[in-house]
Amino acid sequence: MSKFGGIEAGGTKFVCAVGSGPGDLDSVEIPTTGPEETIGRVLDFFGRHGRVEVVGIGSFGPIDPVPESATFGYITSTPKLAWRNFDLAGAIREGLRVKVAFDTDVNAAALGEFRWGAAQGLHTFLYLTVGTGVGGGGMVNGGLLHGHRHPEMGHMRVPHDRERDPFPGNCPYHGDCLEGLAAAPAMEARWGRLPHELPADHPAWELEAHYLALGIANLTLALSPQRVVVGGGILRHEQLYPMVRAKVATLLNGYVATPEIVPPGLGGRAGVLGAIALGQAIL
Amino acid sequence: MSKFGGIEAGGTKFVCAVGSGPGDLDSVEIPTTGPEETIGRVLDFFGRHGRVEVVGIGSFGPIDPVPESATFGYITSTPKLAWRNFDLAGAIREGLRVKVAFDTDVNAAALGEFRWGAAQGLHTFLYLTVGTGVGGGGMVNGGLLHGHRHPEMGHMRVPHDRERDPFPGNCPYHGDCLEGLAAAPAMEARWGRLPHELPADHPAWELEAHYLALGIANLTLALSPQRVVVGGGILRHEQLYPMVRAKVATLLNGYVATPEIVPPGLGGRAGVLGAIALGQAIL
Numbered sequence: 001m002s003k004f005g006g007i008e009a010g011g012t013k014f015v016c017a018v019g020s021g022p023g024d025l026d027s028v029e030i031p032t033t034g035p036e037e038t039i040g041r042v043l044d045f046f047g048r049h050g051r052v053e054v055v056g057i058g059s060f061g062p063i064d065p066v067p068e069s070a071t072f073g074y075i076t077s078t079p080k081l082a083w084r085n086f087d088l089a090g091a092i093r094e095g096l097r098v099k100v101a102f103d104t105d106v107n108a109a110a111l112g113e114f115r116w117g118a119a120q121g122l123h124t125f126l127y128l129t130v131g132t133g134v135g136g137g138g139m140v141n142g143g144l145l146h147g148h149r150h151p152e153m154g155h156m157r158v159p160h161d162r163e164r165d166p167f168p169g170n171c172p173y174h175g176d177c178l179e180g181l182a183a184a185p186a187m188e189a190r191w192g193r194l195p196h197e198l199p200a201d202h203p204a205w206e207l208e209a210h211y212l213a214l215g216i217a218n219l220t221l222a223l224s225p226q227r228v229v230v231g232g233g234i235l236r237h238e239q240l241y242p243m244v245r246a247k248v249a250t251l252l253n254g255y256v257a258t259p260e261i262v263p264p265g266l267g268g269r270a271g272v273l274g275a276i277a278l279g280q281a282i283l
Numbered sequence: 284m285s286k287f288g289g290i291e292a293g294g295t296k297f298v299c300a301v302g303s304g305p306g307d308l309d310s311v312e313i314p315t316t317g318p319e320e321t322i323g324r325v326l327d328f329f330g331r332h333g334r335v336e337v338v339g340i341g342s343f344g345p346i347d348p349v350p351e352s353a354t355f356g357y358i359t360s361t362p363k364l365a366w367r368n369f370d371l372a373g374a375i376r377e378g379l380r381v382k383v384a385f386d387t388d389v390n391a392a393a394l395g396e397f398r399w400g401a402a403q404g405l406h407t408f409l410y411l412t413v414g415t416g417v418g419g420g421g422m423v424n425g426g427l428l429h430g431h432r433h434p435e436m437g438h439m440r441v442p443h444d445r446e447r448d449p450f451p452g453n454c455p456y457h458g459d460c461l462e463g464l465a466a467a468p469a470m471e472a473r474w475g476r477l478p479h480e481l482p483a484d485h486p487a488w489e490l491e492a493h494y495l496a497l498g499i500a501n502l503t504l505a506l507s508p509q510r511v512v513v514g515g516g517i518l519r520h521e522q523l524y525p526m527v528r529a530k531v532a533t534l535l536n537g538y539v540a541t542p543e544i545v546p547p548g549l550g551g552r553a554g555v556l557g558a559i560a561l562g563q564a565i566l
Contacts, residue, residue: 141429143424145506147506148407149539151506152507157442159441173536173537214440217440255456257431
């Protein structure tokens with residue numbers, strides 16, 4: 001039986017796995033340090049698991065996922081300087097002498113949810129993650145969303161009422177884009193505490209739900225998804241789901257239908273399972 | 284040789300045509316009044332042109348473009364009460380006894396631009412129109428963008444600085460969504476003059492370019508289009524194009540590439556030619 005490898009390459013950790021789906025996954029987490037050390041530990045992991053036929057990689061970005069491009073497989077304009085213009089797919093391909101599939105972390109997670117999770121049977125849906133950043137991927141007409149390169153949904157501008165929320169936003173590129181207002185570092189900077197230290201009735205959650213609803217409403221109007229799967233560390237605060245659903249409905253105001261807004265069926269494993277599925281798709 | 288019919292069903296006029304492409308189009312404009320009178324005149328036009336095999340319809344909306352749906356072919360929640368829940372595709376199908384293809388006006392225009400205009404050879408692009416409303420359609424991975432029903436890109440929320448622009452917005456559903464701030468009726472309400480009465484150096488155009496750039500930047504981040512084709516009556520004020528391009532680049536700030544922003548290659552005929560192409564696609 002074929003063995004498949006998957007890598008969820010994140011800004012804080014790499015999750016590596018060997019297996020064929022949710023039932024037989026053997027995985028490890030490696031903290032993200034510099035490329036050389038991190039890739040060395042990734043290669044060690046796969047070296048210990050015998051030969052895999054293909055490795056799928058879902059990577060933090062921005063990346064170049066266009067196979068025809070000269071920089072296919074690279075992490076490109078990331079603010080993480082050590083990883084900028086790093087040939088991640090090439091390092092895995094050459095280090096393990098395998099075929100490599102390469103996409104964004106969020107498209108990988110979307111594919112994982114499509115195969116085994118909360119997006120089965122759909123043709124057009126979004127997968128959003130809200131944690132150290134805000135990212136989005138998904139499918140349109142049954143194909144993963146790429147376009148020119150790939151979406152960067154977290155960097156959309158949304159209304160920001162500075163009387164209600166004087167925090168100026170902390171995205172180094174855009175200031176008060178959605179990520180600059182609603183990712184975990186923004187919550188920490190605004191309230192002076194880590195998100196998990198904020199009690200469930202703290203006004204932080206109402207404001208967080210407000211920004212996430214603005215983002216989801218805009219994406220609903222842009223893409224008409226059948227469903228929106230939302231995960232990431234911030235959404236472990238499950239009180240957000242009903243608040244976000246109600247606010248999206250209010251914002252759309254009946255003009256278009258409110259999509260279902262649900263947690264990932266695969267929980268925190270959507271990314272690495274999706275990476276496995278990315279690899280399976282090119283065999 | 285086959286003859287094809289096309290209808291661009293707009294809120295102010297219906298453009299009807301018979302032909303097979305830009306070189307042989309025979310068209311007429313019919314003002315949009317009530318459904319009975321308007322459809323009667325549409326049927327008269329096609330009656331005078333002999334038998335067509337298929338009629339493609341690109342309609343104002345919201346509509347139901349899902350063939351499996353019980354209300355396929357209907358105009359649904361439009362604020363135009365006489366047209367609400369009107370079976371437009373059915374009226375044409377039964378009135379002319381032809382096959383009918385049905386989509387949004389903006390998806391039809393996108394298809395027209397893909398076949399004969401400014402989007403040839405692309406797989407992922409947007410077509411936006413800015414006139415009495417703001418609408419958007421396009422293709423992703425080579426297929427027209429539908430999703431659950433269809434996008435309503437003009438109704439996205441964008442930042443609205445009420446100190447700079449105290450106009451509250453005039454969308455009956457959302458107040459200061461993009462359409463409520465940037466469509467022609469918003470310009471008229473804000474400045475007390477029709478857009479074509481505003482001189483090219485009036486500050487109205489700078490503000491208009493600002494809102495359009497916010498919308499296009501957000502859509503670029505949501506969908507990563509290779510190109511954005513922007514038409515409609517407001518864009519006849521061609522000074523907007525360079526202003527919008529510069530502002531989109533400033534907003535994206537190098538994080539992702541700025542897409543090309545261009546006028547429709549087919550000018551005002553994109554919609555009706557796209558309707559012809561919609562019909563050709565189902566034969």
